[in-house]
Amino acid sequence: MLETLGSLVDTPWIYVIIGASVVLDVFLPVLPSGILVIAAATAAAGTTTADAVGAARGVKPDADVPEMLALVLCAATASVLGDLVAYRLAWRGGERLDRAIARSRRLTAAQQKLGAALERGGATLVVLARFAPAGRSVVSLGAGAAHRKVAEFLPWSALAGLMWAAYSVGLGYLGSQWLGATWLSTAVSVLALFAVGTIAGFVMSRRPSNQKAQQTA
Numbered sequence: 001m002l003e004t005l006g007s008l009v010d011t012p013w014i015y016v017i018i019g020a021s022v023v024l025d026v027f028l029p030v031l032p033s034g035i036l037v038i039a040a041a042t043a044a045a046g047t048t049t050a051d052a053v054g055a056a057r058g059v060k061p062d063a064d065v066p067e068m069l070a071l072v073l074c075a076a077t078a079s080v081l082g083d084l085v086a087y088r089l090a091w092r093g094g095e096r097l098d099r100a101i102a103r104s105r106r107l108t109a110a111q112q113k114l115g116a117a118l119e120r121g122g123a124t125l126v127v128l129a130r131f132a133p134a135g136r137s138v139v140s141l142g143a144g145a146a147h148r149k150v151a152e153f154l155p156w157s158a159l160a161g162l163m164w165a166a167y168s169v170g171l172g173y174l175g176s177q178w179l180g181a182t183w184l185s186t187a188v189s190v191l192a193l194f195a196v197g198t199i200a201g202f203v204m205s206r207r208p209s210n211q212k213a214q215q216t217a
Helices: 002-008 013-025 033-045 065-091 094-103 105-119 124-131 135-145 150-179 183-216
Strands: 048-050 056-059
Touching: 013 033, 013 065, 033 065, 033 150, 033 183, 065 135, 065 150, 124 135, 124 150, 124 183, 135 150, 150 183
Parallel strands: none
Antiparallel strands: 048 056
């Protein structure tokens, strides 16, 4: 996979693949868009290209900063675009979607928390959700179903997408510089991405309890 991505890094196809994966990830959270972004950054920044067992096959110059920035821009733009598509579809979902959300405690709670966060002029929830498993889907659909104003949702979606993209590309770059363009560096970087996602999910799940405690204090 790293060799394949390495051969695509210098072509427009890598951006098409990453963009499509990140856009569709909001509807199919099982897509490995984060892994793909990390692997692409690892391949672009690697000083060596290795096979699955780590045997070096060739040498490649260090990637220029513009390549990393292009990957960040591509992933961040696709993230925002996917959020907006989900948002607009949920906005137009009508009564059927409203009933589906009402039957889901997770979607209902996310919709309520998102509305309160946006009304306070900030949306830490949107940023946290971008890292949490399936959190992006829940928040984007919840914002649309609740008919939140796009001006309230879009800036935080853009910030969340940029932070997620920069973190993912940064992991791939640093992993490659530390361990080379190998499966080991990709695995370590992916574990770091999952670790942040787990922490984000935990923080999101704790927020209702913290808010309730503050209200009763």
